[in-house]
Amino acid sequence: MSLVLRNIIRRCPWTxxxxxxxxxxxxxxxxxxHPMGTEEYENQxxxxxxxxxxxxxxxxxxxKFISGYETTKDGWEWVDxxxxxxKIPEPPxxxxxxxxxxxxxxxxxxxxxxxxxDRFHSYALYVRILPVMLEYWLHEQHRYxxxxxxxxxxxxxxxxxxxxxxxxxxxxxxxWALDHDLKNYLTKRVELTNDKSKELPILSQVDEIxxxxxxxxxxEEWVADFLKEKGF
Amino acid sequence: MIKSLSLTKIFRYxxxxxxxxxxxxxxxxxxxxxxxxxNSIPQQLPLIVSRQLEYPxxxxxxxQAWLETLGQKRDEKLGIVDLHPSIWQTSPRLxxxxxxxxxxxxxxxxxWAYTPPHHEYPNMRAKPWPQKGTGRARHKSRYGPQxxxxxxxxxxxxxTSFFYVLPKEKRIEGLCxxxxxxxxxxxxxxxxxxxxxxxxPTYLQELSEDRFWGPSILFVDDTDIMPHNIMFAxxxxxxxxxxxxxxxxxxxxxxHTTLVLTIRALNKIEKKLxxxxxxxxxxxxxxxxxxxxx
Numbered sequence: 001m002s003l004v005l006r007n008i009i010r011r012c013p014w015t016x017x018x019x020x021x022x023x024x025x026x027x028x029x030x031x032x033x034h035p036m037g038t039e040e041y042e043n044q045x046x047x048x049x050x051x052x053x054x055x056x057x058x059x060x061x062x063x064k065f066i067s068g069y070e071t072t073k074d075g076w077e078w079v080d081x082x083x084x085x086x087k088i089p090e091p092p093x094x095x096x097x098x099x100x101x102x103x104x105x106x107x108x109x110x111x112x113x114x115x116x117x118d119r120f121h122s123y124a125l126y127v128r129i130l131p132v133m134l135e136y137w138l139h140e141q142h143r144y145x146x147x148x149x150x151x152x153x154x155x156x157x158x159x160x161x162x163x164x165x166x167x168x169x170x171x172x173x174x175x176w177a178l179d180h181d182l183k184n185y186l187t188k189r190v191e192l193t194n195d196k197s198k199e200l201p202i203l204s205q206v207d208e209i210x211x212x213x214x215x216x217x218x219x220e221e222w223v224a225d226f227l228k229e230k231g232f
Numbered sequence: 233m234i235k236s237l238s239l240t241k242i243f244r245y246x247x248x249x250x251x252x253x254x255x256x257x258x259x260x261x262x263x264x265x266x267x268x269x270x271n272s273i274p275q276q277l278p279l280i281v282s283r284q285l286e287y288p289x290x291x292x293x294x295x296q297a298w299l300e301t302l303g304q305k306r307d308e309k310l311g312i313v314d315l316h317p318s319i320w321q322t323s324p325r326l327x328x329x330x331x332x333x334x335x336x337x338x339x340x341x342x343x344w345a346y347t348p349p350h351h352e353y354p355n356m357r358a359k360p361w362p363q364k365g366t367g368r369a370r371h372k373s374r375y376g377p378q379x380x381x382x383x384x385x386x387x388x389x390x391x392t393s394f395f396y397v398l399p400k401e402k403r404i405e406g407l408c409x410x411x412x413x414x415x416x417x418x419x420x421x422x423x424x425x426x427x428x429x430x431x432x433p434t435y436l437q438e439l440s441e442d443r444f445w446g447p448s449i450l451f452v453d454d455t456d457i458m459p460h461n462i463m464f465a466x467x468x469x470x471x472x473x474x475x476x477x478x479x480x481x482x483x484x485x486x487x488h489t490t491l492v493l494t495i496r497a498l499n500k501i502e503k504k505l506x507x508x509x510x511x512x513x514x515x516x517x518x519x520x521x522x523x524x525x526x
Contacts, residue, residue: 086511105290114291
C-alpha cells in the first residue's frame with residue numbers, strides 16, 4: 001500500500017472505512033482526498049487510542065492506561081477561575097492602583113469632541129510601524145507587493161530604528177479641534193523636556209472617514225495624560 | 233425622562249392615560265378574515281415611553297423615535313422608543329460599509345472559467361505540413377497556443393472560489409453604520425407588530441403611499457414565522473420584503489428605501505449587537521452560543 005493511503009487510513013475512524021464513504025483522489029481531481037471537514041467525520045464520537053483495533057495502530061502496539069481515576073464535583077471554583085470567559089467584567093468607579101482612571105462624563109461633555117474607550121475600558125492608543133511605498137517606475141509598481149524583500153519600513157536615522165507612529169482611534173465629534181488641542185499640548189510637553197529625539201513641529205494625519213489621528217513619533221504617554229485631563 | 237420631545241407633542245398624538253405600563257408583545261396569530269374590522273390597537277396609550285438599555289453610553293443619551301402601527305391606515309403614534317447610541321448614533325464608517333457590500337457580492341461567486349490544457353486536446357501528434365519546402369511557418373500541431381482554437385498555457389483552470397469571511401468586528405460595525413445612516417435619513421420606522429386587518433395587498437400599498445414610505449420596504453421581525461396577512465400582501469407587492477432578524481445584512485438595508493422594524497426585532501438586534509460590541513469572543517475557544525429564544 002502506498003504511504004499516502006496508509007496515512008489516510010491511519011487517521012480515519014474505523015466506522016467510515018467500514019461504511020465505505022472514503023473517497024480518494026482520482027485522475028480528474030474531482031473528489032476530495034480526505035473526508036476531514038465533512039459533517040459525518042467531524043461529528044463522530046471520538047474514541048480513545050486504546051479502543052482502536054490493532055491493525056490501525058503503529059506497529060500493532062497499543063498504549064494502555066496504567067492508573068485509574070476518580071470523579072469529584074468539589075472545587076469547581078478553581079476550574080472556573082481559569083476558564084476563558086467572553087463577558088468582560090465592569091470596572092470600578094474609582095482609580096485603581098495600576099494607574100487606570102475611569103472616565104469622567106461630566107468633564108467629557110464640555111468639549112466639541114469625544115474619545116471613546118474600547119471594550120476593555122482602556123484608551124484606543126496604539127503604536128504603529130508603517131510601510132513605505134518606494135518610488136517605483138509605473139511599469140514596476142505591481143512588483144512592490146510581489147517582492148517581500150523589498151518592502152521597506154520608514155526608518156528614523158537619529159533614533160537609529162524604525163519610525164514609530166502613535167494612533168488614536170474611536171473619535172467622534174470635531175476631529176480637527178481635537179487635532180489642534182493635541183498638537184498644542186504635545187508641543188508644550190516637548191518644550192519642557194530636553195529630549196532631542198522628540199522633534200518639532202509635531203506632525204499628524206487626520207482621517208475623517210476612519211475617525212483616527214496618526215502622530216509622527218512615540219507620544220503615547222503624553223497623549224494618555226492629555227486624555228486624562230479631558231476626562232475621556 | 234424625555235428631554236428631546238415636549239409633552240404637547242405626545243398629547244397631540246396619544247390619548248391621555250393615567251397609568252403607564254410597559255409593552256408586553258402579543259404574538260397573536262391573525263386569522264384569515266378579510267372582513268374583520270376590529271381595531272387592533274389597545275385602548276390604553278401610550279404603549280411605550282421608555283426602554284431599558286444595556287451598556288449605557290457615557291457621553292451620548294439615548295435617541296428617541298415614534299412607535300407606529302400597521303393595524304390602521306391613519307398614522308397614529310402609540311408611543312416612544314429609546315434607541316442605543318452605540319448602534320444608532322455611530323460616526324458612520326463608509327469604508328467599512330463598502331467592504332461589507334463587496335464581501336456580500338463576492339464571497340458567493342465562483343469563476344467557472346476553464347481552459348483545457350494541451351493534454352486534453354485531440355490529435356497532438358499530427359504535423360499539419362512538412363517542416364521544409366512549403367514556404368509556410370513551421371508547426372508541430374494544429375492546436376498550439378498561437379493557433380486559433382488552440383490550447384492556452386496559463387489560462388484559468390477549473391472553478392475558483394472567491395470565498396472569504398469578513399472579520400466579525402467589521403461586519404458589526406457595518407450593520408451599526410447602515411442603521412445610523414438609515415435612521416438619520418428618516419428611513420426607519422418602528423412598529424408594534426405585523427398584524428394587519430386584511431390580507432389585501434392594496435391596504436399595505438396605500439398605507440405606505442400615504443406615509444411616504446418608499447417604493448421598497450424591508451419589514452423585519454424577530455422570527456421567521458410571520459402572520460398570514462402581511463405574508464400575502466408582501467408576496468403580491470413588488471419591493472416589499474419580509475425578513476427575520478438573522479437575515480439582516482448591510483446590502484438589504486441599503487437596497488430598500490425604508491426599513492420597518494418591530495419592537496421585538498429591535499430588542500433582539502440591540503441585544504445581539506451590544507453583546508458583540510462589549511464582549512471578547514475567540515471562536516476557537518468558545519462553545520457555540522445557545523439557541524435564541526423565540
